[in-house]
Amino acid sequence: MGRDRVRSAARMVVKVGSSSLTTPQGMIDVDRVDALVDVLAARRQTGTQVVLVSSGAIAAGLGPLGLRARPKDLATQQAAASVGQGVLIARYTSSFARYGLRVGQVLLTADDMMRRSHHRNAQRTLARLLELGIVPVVNENDTVATDEIRFGDNDRLAALVAHLTHADAMVLLSDVDALYDGDPRKAGSARIAEVRGPEDLEGVELGSGGSVGTGGMVTKVQAAKIATGAGVPVVLTAAAHAAHALAGADVGTYFHPGGRHPGTRLLWLAHAATGRGRLHLDGGAVAAVVERRMSLLPAGVLKVEGDFAAGDPVDLYGPSGHPVARGLVNFDAGEIPDLLGRSTRELASALGPEYERELIHRDDIVILEPHVH
Ligand SMILES: Nc1ncnc2c1ncn2[C@@H]1O[C@H](COP(=O)(O)OP(=O)(O)O)[C@@H](O)[C@H]1O
Numbered sequence: 001m002g003r004d005r006v007r008s009a010a011r012m013v014v015k016v017g018s019s020s021l022t023t024p025q026g027m028i029d030v031d032r033v034d035a036l037v038d039v040l041a042a043r044r045q046t047g048t049q050v051v052l053v054s055s056g057a058i059a060a061g062l063g064p065l066g067l068r069a070r071p072k073d074l075a076t077q078q079a080a081a082s083v084g085q086g087v088l089i090a091r092y093t094s095s096f097a098r099y100g101l102r103v104g105q106v107l108l109t110a111d112d113m114m115r116r117s118h119h120r121n122a123q124r125t126l127a128r129l130l131e132l133g134i135v136p137v138v139n140e141n142d143t144v145a146t147d148e149i150r151f152g153d154n155d156r157l158a159a160l161v162a163h164l165t166h167a168d169a170m171v172l173l174s175d176v177d178a179l180y181d182g183d184p185r186k187a188g189s190a191r192i193a194e195v196r197g198p199e200d201l202e203g204v205e206l207g208s209g210g211s212v213g214t215g216g217m218v219t220k221v222q223a224a225k226i227a228t229g230a231g232v233p234v235v236l237t238a239a240a241h242a243a244h245a246l247a248g249a250d251v252g253t254y255f256h257p258g259g260r261h262p263g264t265r266l267l268w269l270a271h272a273a274t275g276r277g278r279l280h281l282d283g284g285a286v287a288a289v290v291e292r293r294m295s296l297l298p299a300g301v302l303k304v305e306g307d308f309a310a311g312d313p314v315d316l317y318g319p320s321g322h323p324v325a326r327g328l329v330n331f332d333a334g335e336i337p338d339l340l341g342r343s344t345r346e347l348a349s350a351l352g353p354e355y356e357r358e359l360i361h362r363d364d365i366v367i368l369e370p371h372v373h
């Protein structure tokens with residue numbers, strides 16, 4: 001087992017970071033894109049379905065816009081992404097065409113991973129593209145993503161896509177050849193060949209990335225946790241070792257999969273979302289939501305904090321003062337104080353039938369792991 005699962009995967013997600021695709025001057029590095037596509041096309045030609053999650057839109061937009069460094073403000077980042085994404089996808093289109101393969105651009109937002117209808121839609125589109133023999137090239141839809149609800153890096157997006165597409169393996173390609181136990185630029189840091197569980201990550205220093213990448217190792221390890229938690233094995237290595245990694249060779253860091261398969265939409269909620277507000281629950285509501293997995297009704301809520309809109313993620317706090325769950329709320333923050341402590345039937349007769357609904361539906365709730373309580 002182990003790396004054999006990567007070698008024999010019938011469907012895989014490969015994520016490549018900005019630093020592996022662009023030059024420091026903010027241009028596409030054509031040779032490196034072609035080298036990556038050589039490896040992916042060879043694998044595709046053996047019948048494996050490949051989904052490519054590619055960063056690099058912002059980095060590839062810097063040169064054409066005459067920017068020297070990655071802009072700090074969101075609007076300029078979005079402008080750079082808008083220019084760079086076109087350049088990037090054009091490059092992939094011609095590079096894959098050398099092998100007679102076509103690509104399909106898929107731009108996703110964090111919202112698409114969360115809201116039921118968007119999520120199903122993205123899932124259907126990706127499945128259809130794969131059936132048609134296309135290589136989907138996925139990126140975050142940077143031009144519309146807002147600061148509050150934005151992946152920013154593509155590592156976690158790749159993990160959610162791996163689960164969404166029921167991939168058999170995920171490969172994260174970066175500019176570093178493995179996860180190291182300390183900063184890889186410092187002498188004495190050693191490669192970690194395998195991660196079997198959280199104990200193998202104890203004491204590991206997860207630093208930030210270079211000047212063009214974003215998340216550094218923190219988001220890659222988070223992504224590996226999301227994917228392995230959903231049963232998908234992960235290899236993390238340098239883009240230069242892509243061929244070896246896909247062949248199951250002993251390069252980079254291999255993260256062993258766990259056995260759980262939680263719903264994809266909620267993976268994002270549990271691992272990558274932050275609550276936009278808080279609902280404080282009484283003991284009975286905590287028991288109903290956490291133990292009996294029921295919907296949250298207004299009757300069990302004592303207090304509301306924060307300024308959120310219907311559909312936003314909110315954290316549910318128990319009487320102990322710790323968050324116990326997170327969910328997508330059905331009401332705006334301003335509407336909730338009037339509902340608190342009242343039964344749904346009472347609300348319906350006082351305020352109208354549209355108020356006869358749960359505050360958060362059970363399908364939109366994830367229970368948080370005890371260690372983050
Ligand atoms: N413990 C660690 N092991 C390996 N790399 C690390 C570690 N801590 C920080 N890094 C840095 O993370 C960088 C990769 O992250 P990032 O720049 O976001 O890549 P990408 O653009 O490929 O997503 C590497 O260049 C490396 O210097």
Ligand SMILES: N[C@@H](CCC(=O)OP(=O)(O)O)C(=O)O
Nearest residue numbers: 017018055056057058214215
């Ligand atoms: N969606 C962004 C990703 C930003 C980014 O730098 O991500 P990464 O290189 O994966 O750390 C882009 O295409 O520029």
